[in-house]
Amino acid sequence: MSELESDYKRWQDTTLKRTIERSPERRADFATESGIPVKALYTPLDVAGSDYRNDLGFPGEFPYTRGVYPSMYRGQLWTMRQYAGFGSAEETNQRFRYLLEQGSTGLSIAFDLPTQLGLDSDDPRAEGAVGRVGVAVDSLADMETIFEGIPLDRVSTSMTINATAPILLAMYIAVGERQGVAQQQLTGTTQNDILKEFIARGTYIFPPEPSLRLGLDIVEYCLREVPRWNTMNIAGYHIREAGADAVQELAFTLADAIAYIEQARARGLAVDDFAPRLSYSLGCFRDLFEEVAKFRAARRLFARIMKDRFGAKDPRSCLLRTFSGSCGSTLVSQQPLNNVVRITMHALMGALGGHQAIHTACWDEGYAIPSEEAATLALRTQQILAYESGVANTIDPLAGSYYVEYLTNEIETRAAAYLEKIDAMGGMLRAIESGYIDREIRESSIRYQRAIDSGETVIVGLNRYQAPASDDEQLELFQSDPAVEPRQKERVGALRARRDPGEVVAGLAALDAAIEGKLNLMPAVIRAVKAYATVGEISQVMRRHWGEYRAPVEL
Amino acid sequence: MGDKAIRVLLAKVGLDGHDRGIKTVVRYLKDAGMEVIFTGLRATPERVVDAACAEHVDVVGLSFLAGDHMVLAPRVIDGLKKRRADGVMVLMGGVILKRDVAALEQMGVKRVFPPGTPPANIVEFIKRNVTQPQ
Numbered sequence: 001m002s003e004l005e006s007d008y009k010r011w012q013d014t015t016l017k018r019t020i021e022r023s024p025e026r027r028a029d030f031a032t033e034s035g036i037p038v039k040a041l042y043t044p045l046d047v048a049g050s051d052y053r054n055d056l057g058f059p060g061e062f063p064y065t066r067g068v069y070p071s072m073y074r075g076q077l078w079t080m081r082q083y084a085g086f087g088s089a090e091e092t093n094q095r096f097r098y099l100l101e102q103g104s105t106g107l108s109i110a111f112d113l114p115t116q117l118g119l120d121s122d123d124p125r126a127e128g129a130v131g132r133v134g135v136a137v138d139s140l141a142d143m144e145t146i147f148e149g150i151p152l153d154r155v156s157t158s159m160t161i162n163a164t165a166p167i168l169l170a171m172y173i174a175v176g177e178r179q180g181v182a183q184q185q186l187t188g189t190t191q192n193d194i195l196k197e198f199i200a201r202g203t204y205i206f207p208p209e210p211s212l213r214l215g216l217d218i219v220e221y222c223l224r225e226v227p228r229w230n231t232m233n234i235a236g237y238h239i240r241e242a243g244a245d246a247v248q249e250l251a252f253t254l255a256d257a258i259a260y261i262e263q264a265r266a267r268g269l270a271v272d273d274f275a276p277r278l279s280y281s282l283g284c285f286r287d288l289f290e291e292v293a294k295f296r297a298a299r300r301l302f303a304r305i306m307k308d309r310f311g312a313k314d315p316r317s318c319l320l321r322t323f324s325g326s327c328g329s330t331l332v333s334q335q336p337l338n339n340v341v342r343i344t345m346h347a348l349m350g351a352l353g354g355h356q357a358i359h360t361a362c363w364d365e366g367y368a369i370p371s372e373e374a375a376t377l378a379l380r381t382q383q384i385l386a387y388e389s390g391v392a393n394t395i396d397p398l399a400g401s402y403y404v405e406y407l408t409n410e411i412e413t414r415a416a417a418y419l420e421k422i423d424a425m426g427g428m429l430r431a432i433e434s435g436y437i438d439r440e441i442r443e444s445s446i447r448y449q450r451a452i453d454s455g456e457t458v459i460v461g462l463n464r465y466q467a468p469a470s471d472d473e474q475l476e477l478f479q480s481d482p483a484v485e486p487r488q489k490e491r492v493g494a495l496r497a498r499r500d501p502g503e504v505v506a507g508l509a510a511l512d513a514a515i516e517g518k519l520n521l522m523p524a525v526i527r528a529v530k531a532y533a534t535v536g537e538i539s540q541v542m543r544r545h546w547g548e549y550r551a552p553v554e555l
Numbered sequence: 556m557g558d559k560a561i562r563v564l565l566a567k568v569g570l571d572g573h574d575r576g577i578k579t580v581v582r583y584l585k586d587a588g589m590e591v592i593f594t595g596l597r598a599t600p601e602r603v604v605d606a607a608c609a610e611h612v613d614v615v616g617l618s619f620l621a622g623d624h625m626v627l628a629p630r631v632i633d634g635l636k637k638r639r640a641d642g643v644m645v646l647m648g649g650v651i652l653k654r655d656v657a658a659l660e661q662m663g664v665k666r667v668f669p670p671g672t673p674p675a676n677i678v679e680f681i682k683r684n685v686t687q688p689q
Contacts, residue, residue, distance in 0.1 A: 113570035113621060125599075128626030129570050202572020202596050243575050329575075333670045366650065366670060442578060449579050453673055462671045553595040 008043055016040065032290040033448075033457075034245035036410055042402035050405060055300065059395045061315075063303040065296050065408070066396040067354045068319040073392035078350070079357035080382045081106040081158060081323065082375060087484045089145035092135040096150060098372070104379060106357065107188075108158040109146070110134030111168070116203045118164050118539025121488040131484035134160075138492040139534045143171040144178065152176040157188035158233070158323075158357075163205040165192040166214055167538050170526040173226065189230035189279060189323075192218050195256040195428060196235050198551065199437045200242035205539065208429060210546040214521065216263050219274050221522035230279045230321075232260060237325045240283035243445025246294045247411055249283060251418030252428075252437060254302060258419070259428040261310060271310045275317035279356075283327045284346035292398055293407035295322065295353030301412045305419075324350035326361035335461035339363035340377065347382050351391045352398055358382055435552070495532060503531035508541050515545050561685050562612040566594040566603045568631065571621035576648060576670075580616065583674040589681070600627055604634030607643055613685045616677075619649040625658070632663050644684060648672065 030038040039046075050056070057063060060070030069075065082104055096107050111134040114126035120138050121130045130136050137143055152175065161168045169190050173183045194211040197204040204211060215232065222229040236253035244252060257278065264274050282298060284291055303318040312318055326346035331339045340363045350358035360378040362370030370378075386392055398404045425431045432438075451457035458464050507528035514524040528538050563584055565577050574596060584591045592610055594603060607615050615635070617628055628647060635643055647659060648668040656667045665684065668677055 117570055119570075125570070128623035129621060132622045133571075197572075202574060203570075241575070442582075445575055446579060446582055449674060453675060459671075463673075551595060553593055 002045075004043065005045060008045060027456075032246070032407070033285060033287040034247045034290060034411075034414075035447075036247075036290070036407065036414075038403075042406050044402060046402050046406040047409070050409065055409075056399060056405075062307065062318060063300040064319060065300040066399055068299065068321055068356070072354060072395040073351070073386075074395070077386050077392055078355055078382075079106045079156075080104055080379060080386075081108050081357045081359050082379055087131040087135065087481055088488065089135060089137070089142040092146050093148050093150070095372075095375075096146070099375075099379070100150070100155070102376060102379060103383070106156045106158060107150075108160065108359070110160055112136045113203070115168075115535055116161060116164060118167075118205050118535055118543070120534050120536030121485065121492050123536055128485075130488050131481075136484070136488045137168065137171070137535060138488070139495050139532050140171050140174055140529050141491075141495055141532060143168075143175050147175050147179075151181065152179055153181045153185050155188075158191075159189065160191050162191055162194050162197050162201075162203055163211065163214075164535055164539060165190045166218055166522055166525045167529060167535050169218060169229075170522065170529045173526060174530050183226045185228070186226055187228045189233050190218060191235060192232045193234045193256065195259060195432065196238050196252075198432050198549075199252065199441065200238040200244075202551075204549055204551075206542060206546040207549040208433070210542070211549075212260075212263055212429075214542075215260070216267060217520045217522050219260075219264055219277075220267060220269060220520055222277065223269065223274050225522075227277075229277065231274070231277050233279045233281050233323065234260065235281045237281045237283040237327070239441065240285060241327055241329050242441050243448065244441045245444045245448075246285065246287070246290050247414045248418065248440060248444060250294055250298050250301070250411065251415040251422075252441075253280065253282065254298075254305065254415065255419055255422045255428040255431070257302070258305065258309070262427070265310075271306070271312050272314035272317050275306065275310070275312060276314060276319070279321045279323065281323040281325055282355075284324050284349040284353075285327045286330050286342075286345075288345060288349055288352075289398075289401075289404055290407060290411070291349040292352045293404050294411050295324070295349075295355065296396070296399075296404070296408045297412040297415065298322070299354075300408070301415060322353075322355045323357040323359065324353060324355040325359045328361055328365060331361060331363070331366050332459060332461050333366045335467050336363055336366065338461055339366075340381070343378060344381050344385070347385050348389075348391065351385055354396055492534060495534070499532040504528075504533045504537070507531040507533050508537060511538065511541050512544075515542065561589045561614065561681060562592075562610065563589050563614040563616060563681065564592045564594070564603065564607050564610060564612040565616045565618070566598045566606075566631075567596050567618055568594075568598050568600055568603060568627045569619065569621060569623045570597060571619070571623070572596055573620040574618070576620070577616070577618040580618075580648065580674055580677055583678055584681070587678045587682070589678075600630035600634055603631050604638060604640070607635060608638050608640050612643060614644045614646060614681055616646045616648065619647065619651060622650070624649070624651055625655055628659060628664065629662055636663075644681075646677070646681075648677070 056065045059067035059072055112131050113129045115137045119126045121136050159168055176186050192215050194215050219231045222231045234257045236249040239252050240249040299320045302320040306312040306318040326343050330342055343360050347360050360381050362374035362378045364370055364374045422431045455463055511524040511528050514521050567574055581591050581593050635641055644665045646666050647664050651667050
């Protein structure tokens with residue numbers, strides 16, 4: 001037994017024990033939110049198996065535990081990316097210009113549900129949802145309005161779009177072309193992560209196989225034509241929001257990534273050609289150290305998978321470039337201003353976790369589309385953190401904490417065990433189809449709810465320190481404008497009357513032929529959007545071939 | 556109250572895919588011995604009304620998190636009335652502002668549960684308020 005080990009035991013059995021006997025600890029067991037047991041104290045004994053050079057290394061070098069870039073935030077701060085987009089294209093354009101003036105360095109578009117699901121604003125199924133959770137885009141005309149006066153070679157744009165991602169990307173390319181910006185110059189991201197739609201977010205249209213084909217069409221097309229585009233943002237964030245714990249979030253995100261990479265390789269693409277353009281997003285939940293450890297473990301595990309499993313040679317293939325999002329499910333409607341503090345914690349987790357872009361939620365988003373004041377405060381939170389706190393002055397500042405290093409190892413081990421299990425099932429697509437992933441997430445979500453019920457998990461304002469019922473009517477909340485839906489319906493109607501019908505028919509027929517001919521669909525989709533074919537019309541051509549997917553209801 | 560299990564139809568109406576909350580409610584109601592049918596995502600108001608009548612449920616629970624409740628919930632309520640199924644208790648949950656709650660209750664929604672409601676309260680509410688013929 002080492003001297004340290006015997007010292008530790010002595011401390012535990014004498015000094016600590018005597019204190020606990022006099023005044024017991026606050027609870028019988030301490031654990032992270034993912035259920036990893038937490039001891040009173042961590043020492044070098046807990047990381048005795050680690051090898052600094054192998055497991056941590058240096059920023060910008062394999063296995064990237066300490067950061068994906070050599071100088072990290074000393075060179076360039078993270079991108080402060082706020083999510084906006086509501087109502088009409090004009091309003092979204094105004095909000096974007098405002099955010100750019102305020103120093104925001106990247107745009108992020110939220111689309112309404114009909115746009116995400118391939119329905120035009122005048123489709124009966126879209127009723128009540130037009131312009132509600134994001135901006136309504138029916139055709140290229142709306143996209144042109146959104147980016148009016150915003151040169152696409154000066155901004156990077158992230159689009160939260162999945163099932164209809166090829167259509168929206170095609171529109172972005174067309175807007176660029178009309179501004180004189182070649183597609184080779186465009187920078188930004190399409191979320192384009194359909195697998196997590198089947199397991200977490202529910203915005204899928206087509207069955208899994210053709211959905212994957214569409215996603216991979218973007219990867220393949222951009223590889224040749226839009227080389228600076230981040231083709232997929234593989235999202236753990238939504239998996240977490242659906243109820244997964246930190247370990248599951250990491251494991252299922254990487255399992256999705258593995259599935260995409262295998263599909264791309266099956267198309268004959270070389271891993272080092274496409275992998276550098278995949279990016280990732282992970283959630284910031286409640287447990288500060290667990291989240292930071294998760295981000296560190298994620299970089300290391302991913303780099304090892306890329307190198308060992310996929311034989312990546314280009315270091316850029318091994319970089320887990322991440323966007324961190326504040327988990328809206330941690331926000332509480334009761335005493336809503338408390339959310340400002342929670343969101344500050346999220347931003348801190350993101351910065352200590354070494355993300356390339358950070359999103360901060362708005363404190364009022366549990367009620368409605370955020371107000372301008374709340375959106376500004378969310379951005380200011382990041383600016384205060386970046387410029388006033390010193391958190392960005394050195395790289396990976398929590399490294400070397402016995403606790404954080406222990407958790408990093410533990411999370412990596414546990415996530416790797418999940419990946420082995422999923423491999424044994426035949427891969428992520430099979431694991432999803434069998435209902436396994438859904439069950440795992442649901443069990444975690446129920447466990448979390450039961451811990452809230454029992455008071456074991458404390459949520460301030462909700463199950464402890466409640467105030468008398470707050471009156472949300474007194475808050476200044478942005479209300480979506482009821483006039484948006486009729487206006488947008490009118491617009492799409494007018495567009496159909498205005499455009500050249502021959503071009504539209506020809507564009508849609510070419511798309512039909514491309515689907516039939518198993519071609520990459522991007523060129524045909526670009527042609528169709530330039531003819532002002534609508535999101536609904538283009539999606540309808542695909543529906544005719546593939547049908548709509550209905551998830552099995554299994555409870 | 557009879558010995559027969561309370562029958563509940565839970566539905567996601569509209570395009571929104573956030574089903575964590577409603578799936579949690581499914582579990583709690585089942586654990587409390589109720590018979591629960593869940594529509595899955597993207598049910599139409601018409602399908603919910605049809606299912607509620609065909610399955611002779613005591614309760615219909617609707618979950619909304621995308622702000623479309625004032626358009627879609629009335630269609631369920633009116634549909635139930637037209638089918639003379641207005642004895643079915645309609646409950647709602649999700650992100651619904653207080654100013655909408657009064658209007659919904661006026662239309663016949665028995666209770667709107669806000670975010671953060673302990674699921675056990677929903678179980679209790681249903682048990683207390685459903686009266687079944689013997």
